[in-house]
Amino acid sequence: MAKDIKKVVLAYSGGLDTSIILKWLQETYNCEVVTFTADLGQGEELEPARKKAEMFGIKDIRIEDLREEFVRDFVFPMFRANTVYEGQYLLGTSIARPLIAKRLVEIAQETGADAISHGATGKGNDQVRFELTANALDPSIKVIAPWREWDLRSRTQLLDYAERNQIPIAKDKRGEAPFSVDANLLHTSSEGMVLEDPAVPAPDYVAQRTVNPEDAPNEAEIIVIGFEKGDPVSINGEKLSPAELLTKLNELGGKHGVGRLDLVENRFVGMKSRGLYETPGGSIILVAHRGIESITLDRGEAHLKDELMPKYAELIYNGFWFSPEREMLQALIDKSQEYVTGDVTVKLYKGSANVIARSSPYSLYSMDLVTFEEGAVAYDHKDAEGFIRLNGLRLKTWAARNAKARG
DSSP states (O other): OGGGOSEEEEEOOSSHHHHHHHHHHHHHHOOEEEEEEEESSOOSOOHHHHHHHHHTTOSOEEEEEOHHHHIIIIIHHHHHTTOOBTTTBOOTTTTTHHHHHHHHHHHHHHHTOSEEEOOOOTTSSHHHHHHHHHHHHOTTOEEEOHHHHSOOOSHHHHHHHHHHTTOOOOHHHHSOOSOEEEEOSSOEEEESGGGSOTTSOOOGGGOSSOOOGGGSOSSOEEEEEEEETTEEEEETTEEOOHHHHHHHHHHHHHHTTTTEEEEEEEOTTSOEEEEEEEOHHHHHHHHHHHHHHHHHSOHHHHHHHHHHHHHHHHHHHTTOSSSHHHHHHHHHHHHHTTTOOEEEEEEEETTEEEEEEEEOTTOOOOHHHHOSSOOSSOOOTTHHHHHHHHHHHHHHHHHHHHHHHTO
């Protein structure tokens, strides 16, 4: 197989693991490597990745700012569905992988590469997400997963390989890293080491993006989020691009300790995993979006969306963003957002984000119908009697049958 690979596009962070992978690909496949580094708002300086790639003799180095595309085409469509995995997780890592994999495939097609490669381990979900995306977008592309191929099985072996090949090792890499972090504009995910035992509370220093809610300001902050067709478009009347808006909400939410989650989840590959997630801006969007939907969606629309959401969330978590069933669900979800437009007022206070007001030019809320005073709209209270009688008919029949059976 190695003889078939002439060029590989590698998802490259510039860190120790992907630097080892880069060298390993050159040695094992004797091929040209194109590096691709995506800026998804992880908050790290990416130019060092270019310098490290140059050190390996890489000629084609791609570093791309994908923040706007990430939020506009992946995060916002997901939030239109109020997507939550297993009741709590806002899918910050899961939703980033299909975009990275999409660009890997596109760059491979642009450069005539035979394969793409990623640094996901054989225990995690990311390997599935990268490779299912590649399958969907280019069935002919080969995928090289070094963690499933090489014989480097321990941290010591990785460090020895790095030293033999003169790969720079940061001083803190020689010791035991306290935990592993994955970050993008939507969230931070911290896993491993000090977090592995779910019976032990996470240390305070694990948090990357949010203050401890107990240390948050003692005064609440009120913000107004404007929506158009299901997507947030403004904060306090100021129009912002998707990435700008999420960045601003991250700042506001982080300041007030919003969006922390200590979760044990069920991985697609079969094991349970404990992680500390921080999604301040996303948590605010979710609450606000439900707020605007509460007055703009019909009951049937809203309930159907809630029934379908767990399936939609599972598809994203399991790596099926580019699948016919996800696209089918997306079409339904997007249709429901046609009139989800208006303003939502949210109160941020010590870890909470609560809707306190909402308005829309397309509101279905009728003051005349719900008022305790005499409304202008005709509503005859006597109509409820027949409604209850018809709905109670089957219950009466059921109860009578049960009584007869018991003698």
